[in-house]
Amino acid sequence: MRTRPLKVALLGCGVVGSEVARIMTTHADDLTARIGAPVELAGVAVRRPSKVREGIDPALVTTDATALLKRGDIDVAIEVIGGIEPARTLITTAFEHGISVVSANKALLAQDGAALHAAADQHGLDLYYEAAVAGAIPLVRPMRESLAGDKINRVMGIVNGTTNFILDKMDSTGAGYQEALDEATALGYAEADPTADVEGYDAAAKAAILAGIAFHTRVRLDDVYREGMTEVSSADFASAKRMGCTIKLLAILERAADGESVTARVHPAMIPLTHPLASVREAYNAVFVEAEAAGRLMFYGPGAGGSPTASAVLGDLVAVCRNKLAEATGPGESAYTQLPVSPMGDVVTRYHISLDVADKPGVLAQVATTFAEHGVSIDTVRQQGKDGEASLVVVTHRAPDAALSGTVEALRKLDTVRGVASIMRVEGE
Amino acid sequence: MRTRPLKVALLGCGVVGSEVARIMTTHADDLTARIGAPVELAGVAVRRPSKVREGIDPALVTTDATALLKRGDIDVAIEVIGGIEPARTLITTAFEHGISVVSANKALLAQDGAALHAAADQHGLDLYYEAAVAGAIPLVRPMRESLAGDKINRVMGIVNGTTNFILDKMDSTGAGYQEALDEATALGYAEADPTADVEGYDAAAKAAILAGIAFHTRVRLDDVYREGMTEVSSADFASAKRMGCTIKLLAILERAADGESVTARVHPAMIPLTHPLASVREAYNAVFVEAEAAGRLMFYGPGAGGSPTASAVLGDLVAVCRNKLAEATGPGESAYTQLPVSPMGDVVTRYHISLDVADKPGVLAQVATTFAEHGVSIDTVRQQGKDGEASLVVVTHRAPDAALSGTVEALRKLDTVRGVASIMRVEGE
Incomplete structure (x- = not known):
């Protein structure tokens, strides 16, 4: 000694x-x-x-x-x-x-x-x-060292405690975003200026770091697609519940199916209640890692403090x-794969779309045609009419994000569509 | 290179x-x-x-x-x-x-x-x-390296996939032990001779290794208290459900409250459905680690294959x-604390006890007196009578295992107690 x-x-x-x-x-x-x-x-x-x-x-x-x-x-x-x-x-x-x-x-x-x-x-x-x-969650070392002999294909995690606290409150109490944020602030979970958390900047920084480690490639902060969670509403949670889902702000890092590129993104998404990330409550963090040989791993614990x-x-x-x-050093940066980071449009995902539409015959046909024209296949449609107005909730099958967002743009232009009430990606299935 | x-x-x-x-x-x-x-x-x-x-x-x-x-x-x-x-x-x-x-x-x-x-x-x-x-779950490295600056006080885990598969089947389908074991064998989750798994030998070996790492002390296989899960019955699961619990075969390693000794044990136990380990299904493994600074961490993934x-x-x-x-080496064995491993009798836990008793006045008083004489405090009692027979289900507060098992021995000798139908520890609260 x-x-x-x-x-x-x-x-x-x-x-x-x-x-x-x-x-x-x-x-x-x-x-x-x-x-x-x-x-x-x-x-x-x-x-x-x-x-x-x-x-x-x-x-x-x-x-x-x-x-x-x-x-x-x-x-x-x-x-x-x-x-x-x-x-x-x-x-x-x-x-x-x-x-x-x-x-x-x-x-x-x-x-x-x-x-x-x-x-x-x-x-x-x-x-x-x-x-x-x-x-406190051991994540960098396990990914960088324990999985050094494996191939990580996907990382999906709740990496921001403040937003998870807010979303958990909205889910469990039915509170709106502002009310839940106020509680988070009062309890010290949110800062006076919560922008970095609620707009996803904090999660995006962590996503960039994790993506670099997971894929042995360099992922810059600008490469990470980012959407905050300030627009998530009680109505979105009600929709999620009807689908057997909840809503989480997720950082998702994926290797493309051909292995030749990766994607990195942070946005709110619906995930099934049966998914282990769905039961991550309050300000806890948890990260799912899918590796070729290891299978599905999850790391859970306090994400801050x-x-x-x-x-x-x-x-x-x-x-x-x-x-x-x-007189040695640990593993340094490993960026040998130099994989390109694809834009959000290339990400394959599913959309949950709520439309306010005119309550008259032919609307569904028009909407369905718009999806078909963009090559997006519909999984389920739910129609609800009241007082001459109606709402249409569409859940798609998996499609490139560009096709999905193109569909939404086209839907906005239909004269029978009065507005797009909400759009939310569906993950974890 | x-x-x-x-x-x-x-x-x-x-x-x-x-x-x-x-x-x-x-x-x-x-x-x-x-x-x-x-x-x-x-x-x-x-x-x-x-x-x-x-x-x-x-x-x-x-x-x-x-x-x-x-x-x-x-x-x-x-x-x-x-x-x-x-x-x-x-x-x-x-x-x-x-x-x-x-x-x-x-x-x-x-x-x-x-x-x-x-x-x-x-x-x-x-x-x-x-x-x-x-x-595949990174556990040795996170405990040995990531938590090297922290103090681990408790490790509680499902470290045997075969027994978790069997218990999960019993819980979800109501099957008995033998039926669930047969299914595990047919699916390749259990070996032809399942003794090492179902009697807890496999879990005990892992418990000894993890205890050594967690407490920086040497824990021999013989130091690990071990009970298998072959006696767990459908009736036990029914009792667990009434308490809002399920049953898992757990490896539990604890530092004593005074920090001067440790305990290591493997046995089936009831845990609340709200505990993250309760939702570990099929042959998956998961380990909870409680550390002084880090708080509660969980590591989850496939435990074999x-x-x-x-x-x-x-x-x-x-x-x-x-x-x-x-030309370096990683961290070697760390056993500098040399803490003694206390016997099972010193472990502080709770018992869930089912007694078959005579259906006549005074039985509960006699049973309650026996608990009091051993210094064991009762949390809840549930009495059910049918056809001159009755059953009494007692859940205790926390007490040393020696006092709890002493109580059970004394209960067996009461002439109003016809038999002890089951004893199960209650953990994770």
């Missing part, structure tokens, strides 16, 4: 950082035993040094993160600042000074993962980021410290 | 081994890219060389596994023979000749894991065994090959 400690710089000391510091102190003996050397919190870079941080020696606190990284004795940096800058520059500085990095920064990794991996490789260092996707995220960060810290001692 | 291939000896070529060989051939390019060097199947040791093995070059086949390991050019051995001997001697021989080992052998690891880990350490080699527990097990073996092969190239 080595007695000289490995020195850790903690960049950021918010909800996650303070929990990382706390566990490093309270579980120091366990970490020492598991790493094979003591690990020491050597400095904590913060923005507001005057804030009291329980359990953290004030002598360790600095506002100069760069100086901390440059002082020459740091082995590992833990970046839990979030956002693009200054995190990106600090991680780059760390690599330039021989420091391996553990990061929880999904936005940065989704945007600049390739460049950061290249910098880590160039300096023979580690970049680990289990905490960036689905909080200080302690769960800290657990993932510390797991990475142990691995990176062990690598340092062995 | 290194061009000299890493050479692999495959020991055993049954259901799993032949699938490993197949994937090594069909996915050779992917494995090369992920490892950073080509990997070559250099020899296949079998018992019956005359058997035709599709896709395997007959020139590679040998009956002399020892000679294969001793020939001097093997980097990694994959042991998929199963059982204690000759697997144990072959793994030891591999280590003596500088060969790292990937094994799927739960029985051997549960019995001799400590000695095998010591041999691997002594020679600076890897011993990986993801496939030994819960087939040629392809899923091969997926886990190949994930380990990639890791071991990468370690070989880096």
Whole structure:
């Protein structure tokens, strides 16, 4: 057992950082035993040094993160600042000074993962980021290492706890979107500005990271099709229930049938109540992974929060410290397949479409003809009439998204169609 | 990229081994890219060389596994023979000749894991065994690495697919044990001699391995309390349903409340239908892990079968090959906590007890007094009388198993108790 400690710089000391510091102190003996050397919190870079941080020696606190990284004795940096800058520059500085990095920064990794991996490789260092996707759920390591001998064909997951909480409330209480969002905000599940969550930006960043790992290819944030869930209504949940479904905001990553391209997307979708993801409640996350040999796997757990995220960060810290001692590095970026990312129009999916139509003969024939003209086959139609108005609910068979959205555009132009009340994809069957 | 291939000896070529060989051939390019060097199947040791093995070059086949390991050019051995001997001697021989080992052998690891880990350490080699527990489900690596910075307090899992298939059939169709077993046998889920599965030996071996990893302590197979599920009846399922429960064969590993000892056990138990493990159907496996910081995680997937097990073996092969190239080793055995394993009597649990009693006044009072004398508090009692006979169903609060089983012994001696129809633990609440 080595007695000289490995020195850790903690960049950021918010909800996650303070929990990382706390566990490093309270579980120091366990970490020492598991790493094979003591690990020491050597400095904590913060923005507001005057804030009291329980359990953290004030002598360790600095506002100069760069100086901390440059002082020459740091082995590992833990970046839990979030956002693009200054995190990106600090991680780059760390690599330039021989420091391996553990990061929880999904936005940065989704945007600049390739460049950061290249910098880590160039300096023979580690970049680990289990905490960036689905909080405490071991997902990056299982996909990158446990399934390294397998071929992942599909990943489908609930990777944002805030939106799952909101959708779960809407489903279980019949509340509308705004009411459920207000409850999520009051309980601390949603931020004051919930845009990143409800518009799917957070999930899209995680989707880009997961797609890169799953398919050994580079998937940029811009490659991920994204639709938020602010338009999901109580009426949509009522429709879903009639189909034996619920609605979830899903990140879906798929290898095309010919294996020559991949797709990555985030949008709300109806999934059958019998699907394991349907029973993921409240702010929990869960990710389904379908691999050629392994079959269908699911990983489930808390997707956010200080302690769960800290657990993932510390797991990475142990691995990176062990690598340092062995003078080795863990698996880096694997992007050898270089598969193209196809646009949303190429995704094969099913639509659930609600139309407000004139209540007169011939409407269904006209609508059905429109579907046929676009090569979209109809699975079921349900017609409901009331007071001269009528609604038509159509569920399609699987077809390319471009054909489905083209159908919807054409339906809007029919004079018997007064409006498209809702469109929702149907997945998981 | 290194061009000299890493050479692999495959020991055993049954259901799993032949699938490993197949994937090594069909996915050779992917494995090369992920490892950073080509990997070559250099020899296949079998018992019956005359058997035709599709896709395997007959020139590679040998009956002399020892000679294969001793020939001097093997980097990694994959042991998929199963059982204690000759697997144990072959793994030891591999280590003596500088060969790292990937094994799927739960029985051997549960019995001799400590000695095998010591041999691997002594020679600076890897011993990986993801496939030994819960087939394709990444579990060993997440617990050993992803949660290395956390403290696991509890593991509760369905780790045997055969028994889960049988119990699921009994639950969903009302079939009795024998009928469900016959169906499992006909479908290939149960072996001709199902003893290892239905008596819980297979699950106990996995429990010992998982307990060692979870608690960083050595847990021998003999330390695991074991009860099979052959006595579970349709009546038990009816009782479970009345309580909003189902019955699963569970492996449960717990750290005592004071943190100073652990327990490991395998037995059938009632769990609430709302528990995520309750919805694990057919031959699937799932394992719940509760960690201090991470919270509650679940890992779900196929627990057996040629392809899923091969997926886990190949994930380990990639890791071991990468370690070989880096001249490093992965995490070895971690048993530094050396916690004692407490006997079953110390486990705190709840009992569901069905008694056949005389249908006369005073019986309940006598029964209740017996519970009180053993310090066991009663949660609910349900009395049903018919034709001078009556049954009494008692569900207790949590108490040490010794107190609960002492209570049952005392109940048997009461002259008003005609028999104890069933006893089942209640878990997961």
